[in-house]
Amino acid sequence: MSTATAVGLRCRECGTEYADNPINVCEHDFAPLEVVYDYAGAKKLLTREQISKRAFNMWRYRELLPEQEPVSGFNTGGTPLYHAKHLGERIGGFKKLYVKFDGVCVPTLSFKDRVVAVSVARAKRFGFDTVGCASTGNLANSVAAQAAQAGLKSVILIPKSLERAKVVNTQVYGAKLIKVDGHYDDVNRLCAEIANDAKIGIVNVNLRAYYAEGSKTMGFEVAEQLGWKAPDNVVVCMAGGSLINKLNKAFKEFAQLELLEAEPHCRFWGAQATGCNPITDAIKRKSDLIKPVKEPNTIARSIAIGNPADGYFAARLCLDSGGGGDDVSDAEIVQGMRLLAETEGLFTETAGGVTVATFKKLAEAGRINPDETTVLCITGQGLKTMDALMEPGVLPEAPVIKPSLSAFKDLKIA
Numbered sequence: 314m315s316t317a318t319a320v321g322l323r324c325r326e327c328g329t330e331y332a333d334n335p336i337n338v339c340e341h342d343f344a345p346l347e348v349v350y351d352y353a354g355a356k357k358l359l360t361r362e363q364i365s366k367r368a369f370n371m372w373r374y375r376e377l378l379p380e381q382e383p384v385s386g387f388n389t390g391g392t393p394l395y396h397a398k399h400l401g402e403r404i405g406g407f408k409k410l411y412v413k414f415d416g417v418c419v420p421t422l423s424f425k426d427r428v429v430a431v432s433v434a435r436a437k438r439f440g441f442d443t444v445g446c447a448s449t450g451n452l453a454n455s456v457a458a459q460a461a462q463a464g465l466k467s468v469i470l471i472p473k474s475l476e477r478a479k480v481v482n483t484q485v486y487g488a489k490l491i492k493v494d495g496h497y498d499d500v501n502r503l504c505a506e507i508a509n510d511a512k513i514g515i516v517n518v519n520l521r522a523y524y525a526e527g528s529k530t531m532g533f534e535v536a537e538q539l540g541w542k543a544p545d546n547v548v549v550c551m552a553g554g555s556l557i558n559k560l561n562k563a564f565k566e567f568a569q570l571e572l573l574e575a576e577p578h579c580r581f582w583g584a585q586a587t588g589c590n591p592i593t594d595a596i597k598r599k600s601d602l603i604k605p606v607k608e609p610n611t612i613a614r615s616i617a618i619g620n621p622a623d624g625y626f627a628a629r630l631c632l633d634s635g636g637g638g639d640d641v642s643d644a645e646i647v648q649g650m651r652l653l654a655e656t657e658g659l660f661t662e663t664a665g666g667v668t669v670a671t672f673k674k675l676a677e678a679g680r681i682n683p684d685e686t687t688v689l690c691i692t693g694q695g696l697k698t699m700d701a702l703m704e705p706g707v708l709p710e711a712p713v714i715k716p717s718l719s720a721f722k723d724l725k726i727a
């Protein structure tokens with residue numbers, strides 16, 4: 314028993330219980346393991362009054378996390394929920410549209426800081442001196458930064474074709490960065506072998522059960538920011554499909570602790586890029602059978618996972634909650650990034666463009682009721698994927714003029 318309220322691990326399929334350990338699958342059926350909590354104990358400790366006394370960051374919900382004492386990510390979470398009035402008007406009639414903006418999550422400007430804060434604390438508790446990850450970019454940035462904060466070494470494996478900003482934002486923290494000649498799924502397979510062989514706490518492999526719990530804090534914050542209510546609809550982009558499931562778990566746990574005004578009835582809408590859409594492809598077939606995408610090809614590299622670990626659960630959640638999903642082209646992704654920037658003044662990376670563009674598509678098809686509350690989960694920062702907007706012809710060429718008023722007037726702007 315490691316903390317007051319997190320009491321071990323349990324298999325999501327057969328229910329076999331395990332003590333806290335750096336393991337992520339059940340030895341009987343290889344199904345994923347999940348952290349188990351003492352909810353009765355948590356309910357006594359985690360009241361609205363108690364929460365409101367704490368700083369506005371992810372640790373204010375610590376009784377529902379596997380770690381209660383951060384060793385990194387001290388101010389992670391606590392990101393703004395914006396009422397997206399202009400975007401709602403532009404799409405047409407959405408008066409209760411919100412954007413949860415993790416593009417300003419610290420320290421590395423994506424929601425991955427939430428999962429890493431939990432898993433680095435756990436790695437330290439297990440006695441690892443090195444942490445690592447298989448990453449499409451944002452996780453790399455966050456593990457590198459938070460290892461530095463916690464005084465641990467880090468080893469980061471990425472597919473060799475990642476955005477320059479994601480590479481720089483990993484190496485600057487002193488991480489050992491390794492580029493693998495392959496797609497994310499090759500990197501992930503290699504990391505599974507490394508986790509079996511070396512004494513490295515790989516946050517999304519042998520520490521995955523703990524890691525994934527950090528995502529719940531995005532859902533806790535949304536519910537609190539909406540006045541202790543779950544939204545009617547959530548739109549979220551999916552990579553491995555973990556975040557979307559943990560948002561659902563967050564609303565359920567808040568209901569279990571009687572922190573919500575009403576039972577949650579949230580519809581989950583999953584978003585992917587058409588160039589890597591294993592989960593939305595299944596959802597559109599009304600199936601939970603994931604057909605892996607062998608050659609992902611999209612500018613949304615941070616969510617380009619061809620064989621998603623939690624794809625089955627994500628597809629089931631979207632279908633069973635009365636939501637659904639769709640995917641969008643690279644051109645639509647760029648339009649989505651620009652639409653959010655032009656209407657709300659928020660710059661998101663390609664993955665956020667996927668979320669906005671998919672929302673637009675679902676809304677225009679009449680699939681999301683504009684009278685309901687809808688939250689778009691914007692998971693990353695636009696400054697990291699500027700490559701997508703720097704292609705010729707995407708943004709206008711800025712005119713260069715002589716420093717004279719007449720030259721300015723010649724432009725006939727105002």
Ligand SMILES: *Cc1c(COP(=O)(O)O)cnc(C)c1O
Pocket residue numbers: 423424425451452550551552553554555556557615616662664665692693
């Ligand atoms: C990792 C990531 C996601 C989604 O991750 P899941 O694997 O589905 O939990 C979404 N957006 C961004 C920017 C990411 O880096």
Ligand SMILES: [Zn+2]
Pocket residue numbers: 324325326327328329339340341342343344
């Ligand atoms: Zn099992």
